[in-house]
Amino acid sequence: GAGVSQSPSNKVTEKGKDVELRCDPISGHTALYWYRQSLGQGLEFLIYFQGNSAPDKSGLPSDRFSAERTGGSVSTLTIQRTQQEDSAVYLCASSGQGAYSGNTIYFGEGSWLTVV
Amino acid sequence: KQEVTQIPAALSVPEGENLVLNCSFTDSAIYNLQWFRQDPGKGLTSLLLIQSSQREQTSGRLNASLDKSSGRSTLYIAASQPGDSATYLCAVRSVSTNDMRFGAGTRLTVKP
Numbered sequence: 001g002a003g004v005s006q007s008p009s010n011k012v013t014e015k016g017k018d019v020e021l022r023c024d025p026i027s028g029h030t031a032l033y034w035y036r037q038s039l040g041q042g043l044e045f046l047i048y049f050q051g052n053s054a055p056d057k058s059g060l061p062s063d064r065f066s067a068e069r070t071g072g073s074v075s076t077l078t079i080q081r082t083q084q085e086d087s088a089v090y091l092c093a094s095s096g097q098g099a100y101s102g103n104t105i106y107f108g109e110g111s112w113l114t115v116v
Numbered sequence: 117k118q119e120v121t122q123i124p125a126a127l128s129v130p131e132g133e134n135l136v137l138n139c140s141f142t143d144s145a146i147y148n149l150q151w152f153r154q155d156p157g158k159g160l161t162s163l164l165l166i167q168s169s170q171r172e173q174t175s176g177r178l179n180a181s182l183d184k185s186s187g188r189s190t191l192y193i194a195a196s197q198p199g200d201s202a203t204y205l206c207a208v209r210s211v212s213t214n215d216m217r218f219g220a221g222t223r224l225t226v227k228p
Contacts, residue, residue, distance in 0.1 A: 004159075033215065042120075042220035043205070059215065091159060104150065105216065107160040 002026075004108035006092050012114045013082055021077040021111045025094030032075050033093040033105065034067060043091065049075060082115045089113070118143045118210045122219035129196055130227050137191040137222045139206035144184050147209040151180050151191050154203045154221070163204075164191070196226045 005024040034046040045059035049069045069075040095105040119142045152160040164173045164180040172181040179192040203223045207216040
C-alpha cells in the first residue's frame with residue numbers, strides 16, 4: 001500500500017485477555033519497527049525486524065509481549081494477559097534498508113489499546 | 117545508552133513568529149537524526165532527516181541543524197502558522213543499537 005497500515009485502530013479489552021495488533025509495512029520495506037507511546041510520553045522502542053535476520057527484541061517490556069513477521073512483510077504484535085499499564089498507542093514503522101542506512105522511517109497511524 | 121532530551125516541553129507563540137525547538141542527545145555516535153511531527157490522535161510524519169555527515173537540512177519553512185560533536189540539533193520554523201500546531205519529536209539512530217531513540221517531544225501551539 002501507499003503507507004504503513006495498522007489494525008485495529010482502536011481496541012478496548014478486558015484485563016487478562018490476549019490482544020493481537022497487526023502492521024502492514026510499505027511494500028518493499030525490509031525493516032519494521034514497533035514502538036509504544038503511553039499518554040503524554042515519548043516513544044518507547046519495542047522490537048525491530050530487518051529482513052531475514054533475527055529480530056532485536058531488546059525493548060519488549062515483559063515475556064507477555066511477542067511479535068512475529070511472516071514472509072518478511074506483515075507483522076503481528078501479541079500481548080498476552082493484558083494489564084492496565086499496557087494501555088497505550090502501539091506504533092508500527094517501516095523503512096527501506098533498516099538501521100544502518102540513511103533512509104527515512106515511516107509510521108502508521110497506530111493502534112490505540114485500552115485495557116479496562 | 118542513548119538518551120534524547122527536548123526543550124522546551126511546550127511552547128506557545130503568536131502566529132508569524134519564528135521559533136526554535138531544541139534536541140540534545142548523549143551519544144554522538146549516530147547515523148542520522150530525524151525530526152517528526154505528531155498531530156493529536158495521529159501517527160508520526162517525518163519532516164527532515166539529517167545524516168551524521170550533514171550540518172543541516174531545509175524543507176520549506178523548516179530548517180534543521182545538527183552539531184553531532186556537541187550532541188545537539190535544532191528545528192527552526194519560520195513565520196509560524198496555526199497549522200504548525202502539533203508535537204514535534206526528534207529521534208536519533210545510534211551506531212550502537214538497531215533502533216531509533218526518541219525525545220519526549222515539544223508541544224507547539226501557534227495562536228492566530
